[in-house]
Amino acid sequence: MSGQRIVVKIGSSSLTSEEGGLNREQVQFFAGELAALHQAGHQVLLVTSGAQAAGFRKLGYPVKPKIIHEKQAAAAVGQALLMQAYQEAFLTRGIAVAQILLTRPDFSNRGRAQNAQRTIEELLKQRALPIINENDTVAVDEIKFGDNDSLSALVANLVRADGLYILTDMDGVYSADPRKEPDAIKFERIEVLTDELYRVAGGAGTAVGTGGMRSKIEAARIAMQGGVPLFVGRVSEPGDLSDAVAGTGRGTYFASSHHSLSSKKQWVGFLSVPQGRIIVDNGAETALMNNGRSLLPAGVIAASGDFHPGDVVEVVNSDGRLLGRGVTHYAAWQVTAVAGLSSEEVMRRIEVARVEIIHRDEWVASTIVKEADHA
Ligand SMILES: Nc1ncnc2c1ncn2[C@@H]1O[C@H](COP(=O)(O)OP(=O)(O)O)[C@@H](O)[C@H]1O
Numbered sequence: 013m014s015g016q017r018i019v020v021k022i023g024s025s026s027l028t029s030e031e032g033g034l035n036r037e038q039v040q041f042f043a044g045e046l047a048a049l050h051q052a053g054h055q056v057l058l059v060t061s062g063a064q065a066a067g068f069r070k071l072g073y074p075v076k077p078k079i080i081h082e083k084q085a086a087a088a089v090g091q092a093l094l095m096q097a098y099q100e101a102f103l104t105r106g107i108a109v110a111q112i113l114l115t116r117p118d119f120s121n122r123g124r125a126q127n128a129q130r131t132i133e134e135l136l137k138q139r140a141l142p143i144i145n146e147n148d149t150v151a152v153d154e155i156k157f158g159d160n161d162s163l164s165a166l167v168a169n170l171v172r173a174d175g176l177y178i179l180t181d182m183d184g185v186y187s188a189d190p191r192k193e194p195d196a197i198k199f200e201r202i203e204v205l206t207d208e209l210y211r212v213a214g215g216a217g218t219a220v221g222t223g224g225m226r227s228k229i230e231a232a233r234i235a236m237q238g239g240v241p242l243f244v245g246r247v248s249e250p251g252d253l254s255d256a257v258a259g260t261g262r263g264t265y266f267a268s269s270h271h272s273l274s275s276k277k278q279w280v281g282f283l284s285v286p287q288g289r290i291i292v293d294n295g296a297e298t299a300l301m302n303n304g305r306s307l308l309p310a311g312v313i314a315a316s317g318d319f320h321p322g323d324v325v326e327v328v329n330s331d332g333r334l335l336g337r338g339v340t341h342y343a344a345w346q347v348t349a350v351a352g353l354s355s356e357e358v359m360r361r362i363e364v365a366r367v368e369i370i371h372r373d374e375w376v377a378s379t380i381v382k383e384a385d386h387a
């Protein structure tokens with residue numbers, strides 16, 4: 013099917029060598045794959061990693077640095093090299109490329125997100141190919157925790173893509189990291205994200221990779237809840253990417269959720285910046301995660317942070333496990349004051365607009381489906 017809007021993410025492991033430095037042949041190869049989609053009439057966006065891995069040797073670091081300002085310096089050098097290589101590769105194929113560097117606040121701030129969206133729309137209208145990476149030089153948190161897998165899913169949701177293709181050095185998601193367990197079995201298709209999947213998805217496979225399979229599963233959660241189908245796999249021969257788009261690629265396909273989240277819930281779940289935490293007991297965990305209920309004061313153990321009504325807070329269980337995020341109707345001090353009380357008692361003690369601390373319509377769980385062991 014032509015005329016689809018397609019986001020492709022290429023990981024550092026596919027573009028650079030472990031010793032550092034850009035693999036220009038690989039850049040040429042991927043440019044050919046993307047150009048084929050472009051020429052077939054699709055709108056193509058590229059989310060590329062590799063800036064740090066491409067740049068660190070030029071600055072004299074022997075291995076990919078771990079200290080933040082060194083990573084940022086490496087990314088600043090490598091990003092220029094990366095774009096230069098893409099410019100050359102796409103120029104010969106008659107495609108104009110555009111650099112877009114984003115950080116998480118560019119998504120959490122609605123105005124900035126709309127600006128990015130409008131720019132991308134205009135570029136696609138003019139048949140240019142947007143090339144997106146994190147703005148590593150300013151994004152301290154992103155370098156510490158971030159990865160381009162989540163970024164690509166946020167981009168796919170932002171532009172309402174028809175598909176997200178995360179390309180890596182492994183031909184799909186396996187029941188364990190195949191580098192460690194050669195007998196691991198590949199998942200061809202994943203309909204729901206289970207806790208089991210989060211458990212088997214391990215870290216990066218090489219010294220240049222960052223997020224590993226774990227961050228690809230997190231990206232899957234964001235994309236699926238945004239209604240975007242996802243592919244995670246390997247593209248190494250000419251035509252592989254077109255095959256992946258046609259549904260016959262070497263990788264794992266994730267179905268998009270039939271009930272994609274409203275833009276408000278997407279904001280709560282993925283883009284907002286939580287202002288505090290609420291710790292809940294087992295009963296509240298079951299109510300939120302399995303029964304689709306709201307959070308009531310009776311299930312609360314404690315609260316931390318300085319949050320106010322309307323803020324987004326994280327909810328964790330007594331083991332500290334993140335359950336999800338929601339919009340609180342109570343300030344932090346109010347949650348502390350009513351923790352563990354029945355709804356009748358709460359209404360007698362304090363004045364609040366509604367008894368629910370987080371209403372189920374403003375709640376997003378951190379996984380799509382929970383397993384029975386959480387029932
Ligand atoms: N369950 C799993 N299935 C497949 N690969 C896995 C799994 N767990 C961990 N991995 C590792 O994830 C790596 C891919 O992620 P990463 O190294 O971050 O690559 P990229 O730079 O392409 O993002 C693979 O090389 C593999 O070693």
Ligand SMILES: N[C@@H](CCC(=O)OP(=O)(O)O)C(=O)O
Pocket residue numbers: 022023024025060061062063064065087145146148158159160161220221222223224
């Ligand atoms: N913005 C960073 C991305 C790092 C990253 O996420 O790497 P990867 O796990 O290879 O996708 C860079 O360009 O080096």
